[in-house]
Amino acid sequence: MACPENMFFLIVLFMSGVLACFGQRDLNTTMPDRLDVLTGSCMQIPCSFDIPGENKYKLNTTIQTSGVWIKEIPQFGYHPDNVIFNSSETVNRYQGKITGNMSQKNCTTVFFNVATSYTNRYFFRIESQPFRATDPDKSVYIVVRDLPSSPIITVSGEVKEGTSVSFNCSAVAPCPEHPPELTWTLPTQFTTENQLQENPDQTKSVLSTVTFTPSYLHHEKNITCTAVYPVGTSNKTAEHAMMLNVSFSPKDTLASISPADPVSVGSCVNLTCSSTANPPVTTFTWFMISGGNLTQNSPVGTVCANQATAGEEPEEPAEDQSEEIHYGDIDVSKLRPKETPAAAQDRVQGQESAYAEVNVTRRGAQEPPLNNLDGLYAQVDKRGAC
CATH class of the missing domain: 2.60.40.10 (Immunoglobulins)
Known part of the structure; x- marks a missing residue:
């Protein structure tokens, strides 16, 4: 059986009215999405509202406007047991008060002595004459815990x-x-x-x-x-x-020589350097200065005591001179071709020196003194550049 034209017209009007009803919110509230509160303490819900469209003229600020809090679902009339607070009532399921000025659209509310059973979702409603509305799209989720959240x-x-x-x-x-x-x-x-x-x-x-x-x-x-x-x-x-993760320049720099006993001319010794820094030291570079000139530059700490130059007359040692002592100078400066004043200050603050004692014993009276080890240096570079 076909529908009369007038019935079709009524259906269209009804459907358009439903769409208009559900497409527009009579009340817009602003509140946090979630609050974490402590058992036995109080909780403050920051809340404000706005009435959009023509409905804003329906709110009469000269008369008392009540604020209502509903838990779990926004429907007010169908589930009266879900109403936990109404500012117009003297006795409520939740003890609290609206501290905001409702005439200025401030619905901030404080609840006291909260319990773990308060954990739920809450919606806000306005009860006034002739305006009444609930915001179904905005709520605050309250979580009540026995222990506070960590700072x-x-x-x-x-x-x-x-x-x-x-x-x-x-x-x-x-x-x-x-x-x-x-x-x-x-x-x-x-x-x-x-x-x-x-x-x-x-x-x-x-x-x-x-x-x-x-x-x-x-x-x-x-x-x-x-x-x-x-x-x-x-x-x-x-x-x-x-x-704490503290960045600092090399500290506790230590140089050692192996073997530690006096060594003979012509033998080799291993030099070991260690240092503590953050970030860690990535490169140790050893270099030797003889007569003011750089004669060795190597990441490996091995030094050999060379013989005298060919044709050179060996020097006769003194009777009371049986050994010579040389030092390895551990320089923790950060060497660059060009450095800024700030970099120079960092370099000076980061320098350390440690000395390794080398005892060189002559095997015979004809052997020359070990005179080409003027200084041993170790450069510590935290960034990996020599």
Whole structure:
């Protein structure tokens, strides 16, 4: 049986009305997507609203406007048990109050003595004359925990030896009336600055900034930020530890010679150099200076005591002279063809010298003195360039 034309017209009108109803929101609310709160504490829900279109003229700010919070689903009339708070009522399932000014479209609400059963999704509704509406598309998810979330430590810039650095510790403050107290544990002296700040989603957090000057001794040491939340007559604590990664120039440079016993002219010795740095040392370069001239440049620490030049008359040793002592000079400077003043300052601060004693024993009176080992140097390059 075919539908009459007038029936088709009514169906089209009905469907278009349904689409218009579901396509437009009578109330737009702004609130955080999620809040993590503590059992037994309070929680503040930052909330604001706007009434779009022609409906904005229906809100009469001269009369009392009630705020309603509904859990789990936005339907108001069909599930009255889901209404947990109505500001027009003196007794509510959740103890709380709207602290915002509803006439200024501020619906910020505080709930007290929250329990783990409060974990759920919540929608906001306005009850006024003649305007009533719920925002079905925006809600806040409340998570109630027995223990607080750990604070977050961040650092801006490089942690470098001898340079002042600041670390930030942030902890959420779901109950701004009783914010957490932040304390630091560091392996050195420091200064702190604390403040309560507002986040982009209008939630609150406590920010603590600590400033200190690290040294190489602080490398791989822990710093800890501890957040203490007052809950009733007790406290709940959470902390975050971070290991320091301090950049520093070579330290504890050590040179050694093998064999360590006195060696004879013509024999060879192995020179060993070690150093601690961050980033680690990647290149050790040995070089020897004789008479002011560079005579050897090698990454291998092996030095041989040469004989006298052919045709040269050997020098007769003194009666009380049985050995000579020579030193290996370990130079930890960073050599460059051209360096900036800042680089030169880093080079001076990073220099170290260590000495390795070489005892050279003559085998006979006709053997010449070992006079071509004026200085042994080791260049330590952290970047791998000789």
